[in-house]
Amino acid sequence: MFALANKIAIVTGASSGIGCATAKLFAEEGARVVLAARRQAELEQLVAEIGEADGTAIALAGDVRDEAYAKALVDLAIEKFGGLDIAFNNVGAVGPMGPISDLSLKGWRETLDTNLTSAFLGAKYQVPAMVERGGGSLIFTSTFVGHTVGMPGMTSYAASKAGLIGLTQTLAAEYGAKGVRVNALVPGGTDTPASVINAPDAGPEVVAFVEGLHALKRMARPEEIARAALFLASDASSFTTGSALFADGGISITRT
Numbered sequence: 001m002f003a004l005a006n007k008i009a010i011v012t013g014a015s016s017g018i019g020c021a022t023a024k025l026f027a028e029e030g031a032r033v034v035l036a037a038r039r040q041a042e043l044e045q046l047v048a049e050i051g052e053a054d055g056t057a058i059a060l061a062g063d064v065r066d067e068a069y070a071k072a073l074v075d076l077a078i079e080k081f082g083g084l085d086i087a088f089n090n091v092g093a094v095g096p097m098g099p100i101s102d103l104s105l106k107g108w109r110e111t112l113d114t115n116l117t118s119a120f121l122g123a124k125y126q127v128p129a130m131v132e133r134g135g136g137s138l139i140f141t142s143t144f145v146g147h148t149v150g151m152p153g154m155t156s157y158a159a160s161k162a163g164l165i166g167l168t169q170t171l172a173a174e175y176g177a178k179g180v181r182v183n184a185l186v187p188g189g190t191d192t193p194a195s196v197i198n199a200p201d202a203g204p205e206v207v208a209f210v211e212g213l214h215a216l217k218r219m220a221r222p223e224e225i226a227r228a229a230l231f232l233a234s235d236a237s238s239f240t241t242g243s244a245l246f247a248d249g250g251i252s253i254t255r256t
């Protein structure tokens with residue numbers, strides 16, 4: 001029995017990292033998936049890969065900061081697959097880092113737009129489509145940064161990601177009676193192209209430092225975060241809403 005049989009999902013940030021792994025897992029578990037990100041070639045490659053594994057996916061490239069794109073993704077899910085049950089709003093970027101006196105308003109706004117306003121725009125069109133189906137599961141990728149851990153130099157990232165927790169709680173309260181569950185996912189450090197350990201100047205000491213922040217003394221593979229997203233997407237989490245689910249390797253509770 002597939003966990004997402006007959007479900008229709010949107011996955012944003014599907015061209016890389018956590019989103020890519022989650023799109024594959026959702027398709028393996030029977031969902032028909034709409035893939036979103038800016039890079040068309042990467043999305044098309046993933047459509048082909050999912051198809052070769054007997055899954056079903058279509059791609060629409062665009063920028064999640066664009067309201068027309070948020071609407072177009074939902075329209076596509078309805079037009080091609082007949083509706084929308086799951087939305088994994090996963091796009092995120094760290095943006096400019098540094099002491100607040102060095103940060104520009106432009107950089108702050110870009111980070112807030114990419115991480116938080118995109119989630120608002122996604123939800124604005126996804127929720128009515130889910131209500132139309134009698135319910136659904138909305139998931140936002142947050143982080144420990146700004147939620148359980150303060151990290152110097154990451155003000156805009158932390159503020160935008162903490163904002164997702166407020167969005168999650170409010171939407172969960174607003175739409176619970178209509179069968180829409182809304183949850184945030186809180187990954188720990190995950191080995192993706194965006195990770196600090198994959199920065200060009202990151203040496204083994206950076207990797208060891210980041211790994212050591214976690215109780216498990218290692219980073220996550222994207223597939224491990226995808227499994228937590230699958231839990232939130234599927235009926236296995238049927239009584240879970242308004243939560244922030246930690247899949248963080250214990251980084252939030254570790255002090256050594």
Ligand code: NAP
Binds near residue numbers: 037039094
């Ligand atoms: P990643 O590999 O860099 O993937 C980010 C994805 O977002 C890419 O598919 C990128 O695709 C897409 N994207 C970025 N800006 C976009 C925009 N304006 N419009 C459309 N798509 C956009 O990063 P990741 O590590 O998988 O991160 C996924 C999520 O997990 C993020 O929200 C991140 O904050 C969160 N997170 C990551 C970690 C970690 O350690 N990696 C830890 C906690 C939370 P295109 O470039 O093709 O647009």
